[in-house]
Amino acid sequence: MFDQLSDKLEGVFSGLRQRGVLTEPMIREGLREIRRVLLEADVNFQVTRDFMKRVEEKALGERVLKAVSPGQQLVKIVHEELTSMLGERRSPLALAPIPPTVIMMVGLQGSGKTTTAGKIARKMKREMRQTRMVACDVYRPAAVEQLQTLGEQVGVPVYAEPGSQDVVGIARRALELAQSERDRVVIFDTAGRLQIDEQLMDELKRLKEVLKPAEILFVADGMIGQESVNVAKGFDDALDITGVVLTKMDGDARGGAALSIYGVTGKPIKFLGVGEKLDGLEEFHPERMAGRILQQGDVLSLVEKAQRSFDQEEAAKLERKVMGAGRFDLDDFLMALRQFQNLGPLENLLKMLPGVNSKMLKNVKVDPQRMKHIEAIITSMTKQERKRPEMLTGSRRVRISRGCGRPVSEINRLLEQFKEMQKFMKQMKGLQGMMPRGGGMPKLPFGGMR
Structure with missing residues (x-):
């Protein structure tokens, strides 16, 4: 998603790094280019303005101008401020001190709420937390069946009352069942609309009052840019959401929503959805994402991914x-x-x-x-x-x-x-590290690579 933004920022920084000394006019010109790149990436105007103001204050300081590598110093400043723009630090799911932890999934129709509910259920089960999903989307055709299918795939029970449209009643009875079954986590998949309307918000408010959720996760389609930021603000004003899940982050959209949503709502991005598969859910780390955008890599996430994906016994x-x-x-x-x-x-x-x-x-x-x-x-x-x-x-x-x-x-x-x-x-064999002596990595046998 961030490829275009990342390449354009790298183009700006590569020009600055080639200069031995950066004068104030050079820095101001570079900052104007960064501002243009962010706006082209569909980052919110106010968020961009605040970001550039902070970067400029740091970049024009005497410490930077006299630095040995001023271009690299500017990259460091931008990395710090990008991290701040994205939420500063990781915000994990809030787990209730007395189970069950109730999670409400909210958002517009088509944003990926139901699939995301299945992904989070899979994550909770892998963490050995007894989990249940509840089908509260009684309006969209086949929504209940879709959640039940996902439940079967991840091995998590789904509470549903096919044919009933008493959403609040379904939620109340599901919560009572979860308490009696001693579930640790209950995920409620709620209805969406093509756009925010009063009827939808009224229903969600009543659900919130009954469920008293530990988390209200707004699921945003990362492909629709600024509109998802506006929708997030609407849901936050009505429900006081606790976090955001950005879906379809493996697409080729400009990525402005991810960079704007925390700055506009003040609510942390908790997960990224990458792909339709149920393992396509990543915890969101602002600092690591800033590193990816600036092409500094994200080795920690790669290691964590390997630990989750590898069969430890076979690997050993x-x-x-x-x-x-x-x-x-x-x-x-x-x-x-x-x-x-x-x-x-x-x-x-x-x-x-x-x-x-x-x-x-x-x-x-x-x-x-x-x-x-x-x-x-x-x-x-x-x-x-x-x-x-x-x-x-x-x-x-x-x-x-x-x-x-x-x-x-x-x-x-x-x-x-x-x-x-x-x-x-x-x-x-015999080496302490992981790099081969004098050689490089052998060619990977996937064919078609050149």
Whole structure:
């Protein structure tokens, strides 16, 4: 989402970094460019003005003008103020001291409330909190069925009264059930509209009065820019929301809503929705997001993502084999690729590394079918062949090709890449760190990359 904004800001900063000394006119010119970039990204005008005022006050200070690297100092100031604009620090979900914790999902129709409810339910269950979802959207066709389907997928019960339109009654009875069942978290999926109206707000106010929620999360579509900021303010004025979830953040919108919503409402962004899959929910860290926007990377989030996605037992077994006396074979190779695939698209992972920008990724083309092809090739081998790939003669490769439906040339390429990986693993043995001695990372076997 922030690719365009990030690239334009980097263009401004790269010009400033090339200058050994920054004069006041140079800084003012750079700040004007930053202001233009933010407004083009659809950041709220008042938020932009306040942001630029703070940056200018710091940037024109004597300490900066006499700094050894004034361009880098300006980047540091912008990073600090971007962090402040985004909320300063992470704001986790508020959990009630006496269960259950009640969470109300509110927002316009189509913003992704129901899917987000399922994502949060999945997160709560993974944190070992007994969770229930409640279908309070009784107006949108198939809304109840959608929530029930999501509940089945994440293994969380859903309370619903199909056919009933007594929303407050449904909520009250669901809460009573949750209390009797000793649920820890109850998530209420409420109705939305195409736009804010009095009837919708009245219903939500009555629900709030009955439920006394610990969290009222406004779900905003990150693709609609400034309009979502205005809608957030409307919901906040009526309900005093406690936090925001920005959805569709994997799209190509300009990103102004994410940069504006905290400044306009004063309410923290708690989560980002990235994709339709139920694992596509990220905790929002203002400082890390500022780092991403300024192309400083987000290694901490990448590490956390790996910890969540990897099968720890399998990863530990692979590590023991690689770092010990074991032989790294094609079964291990396939397991490592499957673990890596759980992290998501390669392009998204590379963006979290410092200094990687969208221009660098233009030539990175990953064939989504490549992983399936690799699995088909390796599983078409005998167990002995997977243990000892050097025994794969020409005739054996032809047999494997027939078995998996892939050309022999593709099998040859995979085996070459496997040899590179074996060399890399040998280099890792005996090293204290994670970087191979004198070599770089081997080429990843996803094909279609150049």
